[in-house]
Amino acid sequence: MTIDRIVVINDISAAKGGATALALLSARHFRARGHAVTYLTGDAGDNAGLRALGVEIAALGHGRLLSRSTLGALSTGLYNRAARDHVATWIAANDTPGAIYHVHGWSQILSPALFAALSPVIDRVVLSAHDFFLACPNGSFAFLRSGRVCPHVPMSVGCITARCDRRSYAQKLWRVGRQAILNQVYDRHHSPPILAIHETMRPFLMRAGIPGSAIETLPNPAAPWTRERIPVERNREVLFVGRLEETKGPDLAAAACRAAGVPLRLIGDGVLRAALERDYPEIMIMGHQPPDAIAQHARQARLLVMPSRYPEPYGLVAAEALGSGLPVIAADTAFLTADIEAAGAGLGVEPRDTCAFASAIRLIAEDDRRARRMSEAAVGLGGRIALSTDAWIDRLLLIYGHRLAAVRRPAGHPSDAAATASRPSSVTVEGRL
Incomplete structure (x- = not known):
């Protein structure tokens, strides 16, 4: 037909x-x-x-x-x-x-x-x-305050009683009610x-x-931001691209980059922007940018960070960055992280652990040879994980x-x-x- x-x-x-x-x-x-x-x-x-x-x-x-x-x-x-x-x-x-x-x-x-x-x-x-x-009342199969992956069957007693919402248990019960209605229709x-x-x-x-x-x-x-591999071994900046909201973790990136002593550039906007500008005056916040402008900023980057507080089923920005030759440090709960680590194209971290996150950043920031190897591996992986x-x-x-x-x-x-x-x-x- x-x-x-x-x-x-x-x-x-x-x-x-x-x-x-x-x-x-x-x-x-x-x-x-x-x-x-x-x-x-x-x-x-x-x-x-x-x-x-x-x-x-x-x-x-x-x-x-x-x-x-x-x-x-x-x-x-x-x-x-x-x-x-x-x-x-x-x-x-x-x-x-x-x-x-x-x-x-x-x-x-x-x-x-x-x-x-x-x-x-x-x-x-x-x-x-x-x-x-x-499938899941809070949409993530995770405890949103800790980032821990949820082990429960949706709408089971364990699920209903779990305090997994990032706001309150009352909000969780509202989500349970919505899921019950969804399961009816x-x-x-x-x-x-x-x-x-x-x-x-x-x-x-x-x-x-x-x-x-x-x-x-x-x-x-996913289309890479650049056709040629970005020579990351010549660059210093850490790049974050995404909404400036708690779930995406830009504040976690800011804390880790300050601890690592490396510059951070944020592309995006959201409710955390004012707090980030106040608490981290050293970071560069570019706001929303068109694709061509993102590419220009990416050419100055050593690596990209994707420190989401909850499991990311994909992470489009990671695929775009990898295809451009940027190594990626992602939350260890992101589904692409296993692919990234297996390819040698980046690292997985618990982004709430500022010391461990900063150590991972320094590992790439302070070793030009490692950065180049990861960059070359990233280009190959980018072509395999996206259409x-x-x-x-x-x-x-x-x-x-x-x-x-x-x-x-x-x-x-x-x-x-x-x-x-x-x-x-x-x-x-x-x-x-």
């Missing part, structure tokens, strides 16, 4: 994080290939760039949870009836047998109510797991295809009862085609096995793609 329309569904229409950036990237490239595309979003839909490309934007007009009153956030976050009606109305008016619905993000605005609206077309839905909100035991961005996500998703057969590993697309944008779009369209083909035949049809066998599943992707 021909794809009539691709409906990209995401809370936000302006790129403020990796998941939204990927949702927008897919919409732009689908449209460039001639597909009819609708971007169905929970916010105001103020994205002139998408509209200029001919992408239809169907916007609910709501703000993120933290922008709403406490009562409004509590109620709409659990089940946003307006979002349900918005999506259901669009589907009733526009759905065709060849329409595909790809969900990227729903936890900030659209809420579990999204899945109730999608129920009439669930056999043509594809889900991206940029995080763990499909999203049948995880018979889930639509879930696209996991790293193979390590699989056992965590399965712990919640999602069958392994529903999970397919699809690495993110090119074109290859990523090809894979998505292939997955959509399989989804539509499955609608036309009964479950268990012999061609199901052939379709599954034709899908690449390895987390490592050849650099030529």
